[in-house]
Amino acid sequence: MFKGKLNIKMDHKHFLNALLEWFDTQKDCNVFFLCPDSENPEKKLQIGAHTNILAMASEYFNAMFYGTMATKNPENPIEISTVYLPFKLLLSFIYGRKVKFDTIEIARDFYEAADFYMCKDAIEYGKRQFFKMLKPKNLITCYEIGHIYNNERLKDAAWKLIRFDEKILERQKFLEASPEIVVDLFQKQESLNVGSDKEFVVALEHYIAHNKALDPDIAAKIRPAIQSISFLTLTPDVIRATTLLTDTEKAEILAKKESKQDSFPMPEGFSKCIVSRESTHAPTRWSLNYKDSSENDESSEMDTDSESEIIFDLISKDFGERNQI
Secondary structure, three states: OOOOOOOOOOOHHHHHHHHHHHHHOOOOOOEEEEEEOOOOOOOEEEEEEOHHHHHHHOHHHHHHHHOOOOOOOOOOOEEOOOOHHHHHHHHHHHOOOOOOOOOHHHHHHHHHHHHHOOOHHHHHHHHHHHHHOOOHHHHHHHHHHHHHOOOHHHHHHHHHHHOOOOOHHHOHHHHHOOHHHHHHHHOOHHHOOOOOHHHHHHHHHHHHHHHOOOOOOHHHHOHHHHHHOOHHHOOHHHHHHOOOOOHHHHHHHHHHHHHOOOOOOOOOOOOOOOOOHHHHOOOOOOOOOOOOOOOOOOOOOOOHHHHHHHHHHHHHHHHHHHOOO
């Protein structure tokens, strides 16, 4: 029997490294999870962990293993609905890894997992990452995440930048947005940096075409967005050609446009605005004067997306500093 004094020292950094190595090598795991594969949901992937570590990081896991949800003979492996990649990222974070997200979608999935499993530190980490990803291509997704999770600071920051983006309706993330967010944006269209009412028509036509295969009712779900468009400011040719209106609605709008009399009502719920957007909403160019040191005296125009990235970096950085992100 050892009778001497046992003196084992391990500093904090080494302890965290050892903890993470346990997870990476799946050493002495006493609980395993079966997750749907990110690429093929029918396929299940297994990942192990340690109940005491999970319980310390998550109220959900604490209740599952040691609290009111605990059972004497727990199922092992435990089959869960969270897909493999975000769940692995969440566990990696719990074990001390500073995880990075290649796309806003991966960040969103990580945040959803952290929220579901009630991991407070991971939730706060996810929130901070969203602010760092406030780029033009991600704005609508960040706005939607803020809306879903009642994160008003994120939603407000995204909205402040959305209003500047003259390409917001052309971006891929607009096509991927939920019907609720599309309606919300269109009902705030007076604040958007969009130069013509026709752009709203084209945007919704593309949105419906992109989504109708998966959701045949998509046009009905964004009906309020369609009704918010100022059709009376458009040319008869545009009104006749659009796929957003029924033949009856087209006839009623054209009759109202040509007569300009109250005896010809608009279709129920449709905008009655007759003021052209072109006359009141000339697209606002970026107000910040950016001048590269390599520029010569002749004026040169920077690529719009490159310019917007610079401006968005500065605006979002300023917002973050003022709000102590």
